[in-house]
Amino acid sequence: MNKDILLCGVGGQGIVLASKLIAAAAMREGHTVHSAETIGMAQRGGSVTSHIRIGADIGSPLIPFGTADMILAFEPAEAVRNLHYLKPDGTIIVNRTPVQPTTESLHATGYDGTKEIAYLKTKCNCVVIDGEALCAPFGSVRYLNMIALGAVSATGKLSIPEEALLAEIEAQVKPQFIETNKKAFAAGREAGKNRCI
Numbered sequence: 001m002n003k004d005i006l007l008c009g010v011g012g013q014g015i016v017l018a019s020k021l022i023a024a025a026a027m028r029e030g031h032t033v034h035s036a037e038t039i040g041m042a043q044r045g046g047s048v049t050s051h052i053r054i055g056a057d058i059g060s061p062l063i064p065f066g067t068a069d070m071i072l073a074f075e076p077a078e079a080v081r082n083l084h085y086l087k088p089d090g091t092i093i094v095n096r097t098p099v100q101p102t103t104e105s106l107h108a109t110g111y112d113g114t115k116e117i118a119y120l121k122t123k124c125n126c127v128v129i130d131g132e133a134l135c136a137p138f139g140s141v142r143y144l145n146m147i148a149l150g151a152v153s154a155t156g157k158l159s160i161p162e163e164a165l166l167a168e169i170e171a172q173v174k175p176q177f178i179e180t181n182k183k184a185f186a187a188g189r190e191a192g193k194n195r196c197i
Contacts, residue, residue, distance in 0.1 A: 001031055001159055002055035004063045008082045009074025010099050011046055014145030018072070019050035021149060021172060025164040026054045034061035047078060072152050074131070074144060075099050076113035079120055092124050093152045093192070095131035095144065127155060129191050135184075143184035150188025162189070 005022060009015050016037055023033045034053045051063045068086050073079030073094040086092060098113035120126045129151050131144045146169070152158050153165055166182060173181050 001026075002057075003053075003070075003159055004068045005052040005054070005070045005072065005158070006063055006068045006082060006085050007048075007050040007052070007072045007074070008078045009048055009095075010078060011048055013048070013074040013099075014142065015048045015050055015074060017172070018145040018149050019052055021165060021168045022158070022160065023052050024168045024172065025160045026052075028164045028167060029160060032056045032058070034058050036061035047081070049082060070152065070157055072148055074148060076116035076120075077101075077111070080116045083120070083123060086124055090124060091127065091155065091157050092120060093127045093129065093148065093155065094120060095148060096128050097130065097132040097141075127151065127192065129188070134187055134191055137187070138180060138184055143181065146181045146184035147188035147191070150185040150190075151192035152188075153185075154189040154192025 007015050007019050019035060019037065023035045026033045031054050035051060037050045051061055053061055053063060063085055065084050066087055069090050071079065071082060071086050071092040073092060076094060076096065076098050079092060079094045094117065096113055096117055098111060100111065117128055129148065131147060134147045135141045135143050149165065153162055166185065169181050169185060170178055
């Protein structure tokens with residue numbers, strides 16, 4: 001299997017953990033995996049990207065522009081910002097819930113992610129999930145990463161079995177949070193099935 005997957009969003013959304021789970025699940029299935037993260041000012045709400053490249057004949061962990069099979073975007077503006085990585089027939093799974101930048105409090109722009117989602121729908125295969133609504137039953141947006149992971153798993157385009165992803169959740173998440181994370185993953189899968197393309 002050869003697959004290039006880009007994850008993007010802002011600091012605090014659990015992007016690095018989600019990317020580690022995908023990479024480890026792919027390795028569990030016997031694939032060679034290269035990955036790299038760019039986190040910048042992530043702790044201050046800055047951009048975070050994670051590159052995952054699955055395949056034996058890969059020379060670099062960074063995905064070249066226009067070649068990503070899939071983008072898993074945790075935030076609408078970050079999805080648009082990273083769209084140049086997606087190949088023409090690639091798929092983007094995007095959370096519709098925006099994260100307001102710090103500058104929004106200084107100069108109100110009305111940013112709500114609506115224009116960004118509309119733009120993405122005109123440019124690529126796009127699956128939109130409502131992260132805020134899907135996280136509500138779990139009482140925290142901290143489960144967005146598991147919901148997004150479940151949604152991308154449900155599209156079938158990840159090419160990694162659900163069981164391998166669940167096994168990595170059990171292996172890498174703190175014991176007291178495993179069951180809730182698995183439930184969030186299942187909620188994401190259900191959302192992904194309903195919007196599958």
